[in-house]
Amino acid sequence: MSSSDIFIGETVGTAVLIVLGGGVVAAVTLKRSKALNAGWVAITLGWAFAVLTGAYISVGLSGAHLNPAVTLGLAIQGTTPWSDVPLYLGSELLGAMIGAVLVWLAYYGHFKDHLTDPEVLAQARTGQEGMVDEDSAPKAGPVLGIFSTGPEIRNSVQNLMTEIIGTFVLVLLILTLGLTEGLGLSGTGVLIVALTVGGIGLSLGGPTGYAINPARDLGPRIVHALLPLPNKGGSDWTYAWIPVVGPLIGGALAGGLYQLGFA
Template sequence: MDNLGVVFLSELVGTALLVLLGCGVVANVALTKNKGFGAGFLMVTIGWGLAVFAGVIVSYNSGAHLNPAVTLGLVSSGATEFGSGVPVNVISVLTYIAAQMIGAIIGAVVVWLAYKQHFDQEPEPANKLGVFATGPAIRSYGWNLVTEIIGTFVLVFVVIAFGGGRQGENGGLAALGALPVALLVIVIGTSLGGPTGYAINPARDLGPRIAHALLPIKGKRGSDWSYSWVPVAGPVIGGVLAGWASLILLPILA
């Protein structure tokens, strides 16, 4: 398998594991028949942080981007190489993003399989959608977008800063390290996650939302496509801005 194939598989498996464990903790908390039902937002944020930890561990070969916003943020920071010696170009960027999207859909499908009986017995369609996709506490598309931009900016800026500016080989979440990036995701969730549920990752939201739309989930309703652009556009903008900001600020702050 060539290097591009290695990073594709690495990103796919890492993102699938990330979404399986992340959406899995939401299912445990949100679906009423579960033992974890009602455990609260703190359990969700800790679960997502540890889900990122697991995803990073298994995808070091690709640099563990696991997130199109991270990939695009590294590009905008001037990175010349991704994981396994893959050069930064249109083909490699699209390969990363495709693997992340496919992995996210697969992870969401496995969550549905794990909780199939609980989805069947869940009376609230909103709870079922909430397992897969984020939604705002107060729906205001402009301000929801701002929240997602800020949260993703923090994620990508810290990741780039930890690597000393522009990331070289294995640039991505792997450059920060599995445990530190898990703690970073938890603190973003606990501090900035309340307004939107903090997608901070287009693949994490769009992939499972597509799975929700396609899966034969008993009693489901719409997949809230009117909001779906926010957790895609916000993280992309935040990631790219973080990459640009790193070119200006990190040489000063270092």
């Protein structure tokens, strides 16, 4: 595949992934949304459909990595040339940032109402003042969860392990799909990956919100920091390394295991 195919496929596919995935979190979170308080199952299903849609759109162009951890695992496996890795990573990050901006535009009025609501602001202040954990830096603002992930219990070792384990499962599934005849880049293969993302969210999403994708977390977190949102609070940069490093370790471990046990 050409460089332009990789760039277009990964940028557009990841943007769609984030606009639908971030969109379902916005729908469940923001005041005056029809889906307000729909809950965790709605979020995990929304992210599964987001993966399904983004992957179907991009699979014919770029192979639908949509995730630096997947790109790393495929490079270690040998499917993706190492020379293509920087282009994949840059395209995925750019697409994630575009998708986050589109979520903001789609919910523009809701963001404004939510972030000027006295009850929301009071809860945000209480949460900031009452939070006790191992870090002392400013924490997440009241809508950061729409853009990126955060832990329920802030423990770097546990949070890192959760992201490693979840990403390991995802990437190993993607790598081993190629061993099943007809499932590698097929429509059925894409569906299985999307269902696996939903399963990871239901099973392992509770501790950290299951980033399992460095671009999915870092790109929207940058957008959150840059957007002119009133009373948006911090972007929690103290935590931001975990949903980047953890998934990359998980992807690398999956690629290594594949080479040792499946190749």
